[in-house]
Amino acid sequence: MTSVPLTTRRRRVTFPPPVVFALVLVPFLIEAIGVFWPAVQGISLSFLHWNGFGPATTVGFDNYTSLATDDVFIGALKNTAIWIVLFGGISFIAGLGVAVLFQAERRGVGIYRTALFLPIVFSLVVTSLIWSAFFQPNGVLDAILDGVGLSSWKHVWLGDPSTALYAVIVAALWREIGYVMVLFIAGLKAIDPSVTEAAKMDGASAWQRFWLVTFPQLRNVNLVIVSVLVIDSLRSFDIVYAMTAGGPFHSTELLSTYMFSEAFQTRALGYASAIAVVIFVLAIAVIISYLVRAISDEKES
C-alpha cells in the first residue's frame, strides 16, 4: 500500500508542470510557422517550374538534374568552396593571430583592438561601397600602385573575372577578422594563466606554450568559430551582391547570389528553390560532421 502513494508522488515530481509545456510549445509553434513551414514550402517548390504568377507545372527532380549540367551553378559551387576555404581559413588564422597578439593588456592595445573591430559596426552595404571605391578603376588601390611606381600592376579589379572574386573576399575578410578576433580574445581570457606560466617554468618555448598549452584549451571556442565561419560563408550574399552582383558574367557568383538572381530576376522559383535546398544540405552536412567529430573528440579526452 505504501508503494502506491510513493509512485504517484514520484510521478507528480517527474511530470513537467504545464508551464514547461508552454515554454517548449510556444517557441516550437513560432519556429514551425516562421521557419519549418517556409522551409518545407521551399522544398516542395523545388519540384516545380513556376514563375510566381503563372500556373506551376510539377517536374519531379528535373530542377536537380539540370543543376548538374548548369555551368553557372557548378561555377557558383566552386566559388563557394573557394570562399569557405579562403574567407573561412584566413579569418580563422588571422583572427587567432591578432587575438593572441592583442590579448595581453598592454598600453595602447585597446586602440588596435578597436581599429580591428570597427569594420563590424559598418553595415555590409557601406563596407562594399568603401571597397568598391578602393578597387574601382583609377580608385584608391590604383592610385597607391601609381604612387609606389607599380603602374603596370593597375587592373580592373572588380571587372576582371580572374580577380573579382578575390577582391570581394578581401573586403569580406576586412570585416570578419575583427569579429573572429573578439571571439578568440574571449576564449583566451577564459584560460587560466597559471597553466601557461607552469609551462613556462618547465621551459616550454613560446610556440610550444601556444600550440601545446593554449590552443588545445580553445577547443570549445574553435568549435563555435568554425561553425560561425562555415555558416557565414554559405550565407554570404550581401557583400557580393552589393559589390559585383555575381558579375562580371557570373564569375563571382556564389550559390546564394545565383539563387537570388534565379528567383527574382529570371523568376525561375522552382530552380532557385532547388539551389536553396542544396545550400541547406551543404550547411547541415558540414556542421553536423564537425559537431560529431568535436563531440567524439571530447568523449575520448
Added chain:
Amino acid sequence: MTHRSHRGLTALAIAAALTTILAGCVATGGSGAVAPPKKDAPGAAILQSRFSDELKGGMPELIAAFNAKGKGKVTLNTIPTETYRQQLPTFLTAKNPPDTYTWFAGEATRAFANQNLLLNISDVWDKNMTKFPSALKALSKNDKGQEVFVPTNYYWWGMYYRKSEFAKLGVTPPKTWDEFITLSKTIKSKGVTPISIGLSDNPWLASAWFDYLDVRINGGKFHLDLLAGKHQFDDPKVKLVFEKLKEVLPYFSKSALGVSYNQSMSDLAQGKAAMYLCGAFISGAVPKDVKGDLGFFQFPIIDPSVPVVEEAPADGFIASAGTTRPNLTKRFLAFAASTEGQEILMKAQGDAALAANPDVHITLGPLAQQGKEMLESAAQVTQFFNRDAGDALQPTADAALTQFFSQPQNVDAILATWQKAAAKARAGS
C-alpha cells in the same frame, strides 16, 4: 514520463512536417479570370509606382490633379525600381491587390495579361483613347486582343555627346557605321575615350548595343522573332551582330566592366569620354549645367537596304484584375490618358519623354523634338531587350554581352551558352 513526452513531441513534429509535405503547401495555381465587381468598394484606390523622387515620374502631380477633381481618391505608394520589379508578380497575385501600377508595354505586360492578372480596360480605350496611334494600341493588347495597358509616354534612344566637346575635338556627328568608326578613331587619337558605358552595376546597358546592331544588320522582324524565341541566339545572323560589336570594342573604355553607371555618366559630363548610347533619361543623369550642352545622333546606319528601326520604349499603367474598385481605377486611367493628365506628366518628366496622347500640345525642347522626328521617320519601333523578350531573359543577355566585352575571341561559346540560358529561362517561367 519525461522521455515519453519528449518522444511524443518529436512524433508530433514529424507528423506535422509530413502533412505539410503531402498537402503540397504552396498556392501555385494560375488565377482564373474573375469578373471584377460592378460596384466599387469604398475607400481610395492605390497606385503602386516605381518612380522614386529623383526619377521624376510625375506621379504625385498626376494624383494631386485627379484627386482635386473630386471623382474619387487615389493614393500613391512608391517602391524603389529594383524591388518593384521583383515584387510586381507578388502584388498582382495577392488576395487583395493594389489597384493600379506603373509598368512597361510589350511582353513585360503581356506575360501578366495572359495569366488573367490584368484588368481588361478595352472600354477606356474605346471611350477615351480613340486618337492614340495604332502602334501604341497594338502594344497595349493581350493575346486575346483586349487592351490591358494605358501608355502615358514613350522615349527614344540615341548616341549622346556634348556639343562643346565635339566642337573642341573638331568632329561632327556621323550618319553611317564607317563614318562612326572613323570618328571613334579620331577621338581616340586625341586621347579621349570615344564611347562611355558603365557595366559594373548596370550591365543591361550593353543590350542597347545588341538591339541596335541587330535591327541595323538583320532588321526589325528578325530581331523581334529572335527575342520571341523563334530564332536561336547561336544563329549565324546573331554572330554577325557580335562581329560588328567587336569592331567598336577598342573604342570603349578598357575598364568598362569595372565602371559604374554614375562614373560612366560623369566621364561623359567631364569630357573624358565622348559618346554614350543611352535613353532619353540621360538628361536626368548628368549635372544641370551639362544638360543644355547634350546632343544626340541616330544610331549609325550599317546596311542602307534594311528599313530603319528605332527603340521607343513606352511606359504607362496596368491595373489589377483583382481590383475591388474597377470604376474608380478606370476613371483614373482615363484621366492619365487625357491631354490634361499627360501634360502634367510631361511637365514633370522634363525634356526626356514624349506624350502618348497625340493631342497633347506642349512646346518640346530641342532634344525631344529631334527624338520625336527620329521616331516618326522610323519604319518600325522596338521597345528594348527586356520589354520585348520578357524580363526573365535580361540576365542571360547581360552575361553574354559582358563576357563578350571581356573575351571577344570566345564568341561561339558565348552564343551557345546564351542560347542554353535563354531556353532555360523561357522554360522556367
